[in-house]
Each structure stands twice: as C-alpha cells, then as structure tokens.
Amino acid sequence: MPEGDTVYLAGKRLRAALAGRTLVRGELRHPRLVQHDLAGRTVLDVVSVGKHLLTRFDDGRSLHTHFRMDGSWHLYRPGMSWQRPAHEARAVLETGERVAVGFALHDMELVPTDQEDRLVGHLGPDLLDPDWSDAHAAEALRRFTARGASELGLVLLEQRVMAGVGNLYKAEVCFLLGLSPWTPVRDVPDPAAAIALSRTLLLRNADRPEQSTTGELGRGRQHWVFERSGQRCRRCGTRIRSAEQGDGIYARIAYWCPRCQPGPTP
Known part of the structure; x- marks a missing residue:
C-alpha cells in the first residue's frame, strides 16, 4: 500500500493539472458511479488526507479515492497512450490540456463536500497536513x-x-x-x-x-x-x-x- 507521501505527491500533481479548470470529460467507471457524468464541472481543489484523495468540484461534491495496494493516478496530454490497460481505468478526468486517469481505484465515492468527514473523519492527524500544529x-x-x-x-x-x-x-x-x-x-x-x-x-x-x-x-x-x-x-x-x-x-x-x-x- 502506498505511503502517505506518495498520495500527497499525487494530490499535488493532480491539483496543479486540474484545479481551476473545467472538465470536458468526466467518466467514473466504478460500478456504483457509472451513472455520474462530471463533464462540465470545474475542479476546485485536490487534497490528500493521509492515504485518501479528495477531488472537489464546483457543484458541492467531492470524489473520494484510495489507492489500496495497486491503485494510481496518471497524468497525460490529450491523445497520449496510457501506460496501463484501459480496462483498469476507474476514472477519467480530462480538461483541454491534461487527462487524469485513475487506475485500479477500488474505493471510490462521490459525496457532498461538506460530508467528507464521513470518509476521513475517523483518521488520526495527517502527518503531511500543511497546517500541522x-x-x-x-x-x-x-x-x-x-x-x-x-x-x-x-x-x-x-x-x-x-x-x-x-x-x-x-x-x-x-x-x-x-x-x-x-x-x-x-x-x-x-x-x-x-x-x-x-x-x-x-x-x-x-x-x-x-x-x-x-x-x-x-x-x-x-x-x-x-x-x-x-x-x-x-x-x-x-x-x-x-x-x-x-x-x-x-x-x-x-x-x-x-x-x-x-x-x-x-
């Protein structure tokens, strides 16, 4: 299972690529979420909490993902070949400049942003919290x-x-x-x-x-x-x-x- 710094770096890179940009493609390929289309949504932020990632959208929802043992997020330019098989993709978030693909993400939920604590509130203090005190x-x-x-x-x-x-x-x-x-x-x-x-x-x-x-x-x-x-x-x-x-x-x-x-x- 990835360490917290791996998830932190993934969140930092996703934030740089997606935050403030509107999705032209927003597919969620998890069985529970396939009916949700995120195209047209603007990404407000991507934050890591321990080993969890939260991608926040302008409609008041957040996409929660966890890598578990073999999950990962990759960033590509539009039209580039993916490094992992397409059937492993569980999320595809594309802007005009970048494509973020989440592979083998076993844990995925779409929740109201103000209810994120339902998924991460049980965690102890995040060692990489920028507001650590x-x-x-x-x-x-x-x-x-x-x-x-x-x-x-x-x-x-x-x-x-x-x-x-x-x-x-x-x-x-x-x-x-x-x-x-x-x-x-x-x-x-x-x-x-x-x-x-x-x-x-x-x-x-x-x-x-x-x-x-x-x-x-x-x-x-x-x-x-x-x-x-x-x-x-x-x-x-x-x-x-x-x-x-x-x-x-x-x-x-x-x-x-x-x-x-x-x-x-x-």
Whole structure:
C-alpha cells in the first residue's frame, strides 16, 4: 500500500493539472458511479488526507479515492497512450490540456463536500497536513500512547492514530528509534519522538517520487532495513531479518536489525 507521501505527491500533481479548470470529460467507471457524468464541472481543489484523495468540484461534491495496494493516478496530454490497460481505468478526468486517469481505484465515492468527514473523519492527524500544529502533535501523541499494550510497528501503521505511515516508514522509524517493531508502545522511551520522526521522514520525501530515509538516493542505498532481509546492516554489519507482523489482512512484513533494534521478536 502506498505511503502517505506518495498520495500527497499525487494530490499535488493532480491539483496543479486540474484545479481551476473545467472538465470536458468526466467518466467514473466504478460500478456504483457509472451513472455520474462530471463533464462540465470545474475542479476546485485536490487534497490528500493521509492515504485518501479528495477531488472537489464546483457543484458541492467531492470524489473520494484510495489507492489500496495497486491503485494510481496518471497524468497525460490529450491523445497520449496510457501506460496501463484501459480496462483498469476507474476514472477519467480530462480538461483541454491534461487527462487524469485513475487506475485500479477500488474505493471510490462521490459525496457532498461538506460530508467528507464521513470518509476521513475517523483518521488520526495527517502527518503531511500543511497546517500541522502543536495541537495535531498532541492529539497524535494521545492516540499513540492510548495503544500502550499494542506493538510499536502495528501502531505506526494504524491510520486512526496518525495518518500517512505505511510499511516502508514503519520499518525505518523503528530502526532509527533503535526499537524492535514488536516493542509494546508502553515501553517506547519517547513516544513524541516516534511521531516527530514519522513526520520528518514523510516530509523529506513528499515532493519527489524517490523515498530515502538514509539521505542517499542511489539505487540500493535509500533504506536502512526495509526490503533488505538477509543483507548486512549499514551500521553494524548484522544480517537484517524479516518476519510477518499483524494478523489477517493487516499482516505486513517487518524488517529489523537484531543488534541495532533490541527487544521482543516473533
């Protein structure tokens, strides 16, 4: 599932391409929405909230989309060939200059803009909210510490605690904190630092497609532990390990260095 910075960047690019422009084509190919034609509507804004995108129109409605595991938005010039098959397209929003195509968008809803909270109101503070404040940080901390018995790795992924962290940043935050992903939240020495670090890493990569937590962009040098199982730790040389964390549909692969990240393991 994409990280919050991926969704943020998609929203930024869609906003630049569509905001203030009138659609000459506005197809929604989701089974529940095929009867809606958005042609003639003007796009007012595109905003990201955690891993959710909201495209707002001048008729008081918003199109809500979520990437899940394989969704994406692509931008093209009119007449350009699409990079994914047409049968995967779930939304086509075209102006005179640009064509935005949403592929494999499993979650789509068209709702009154003043009812967006029905879809995103359950989320914790958005780590990439441009209006982030001390109040946002305090609320994230309250929700984080309330999960005292839960495992750190799982709480970092819990969008109801704070929105935006995915499996990549979960692994990297745990490494940089020096804690096993299975550490109970009540044993995290500085919960506020975990929240601040999560936000810092997302902000660092929010305006580019490359995601680096090491400060390097070279191939194979961007991450400390994520997807490096069996390779040597960049700090101590120990072999990186991996194991499943979580149950059912919420299970994800966790990566950690046994030496740099002491604590509980599976």
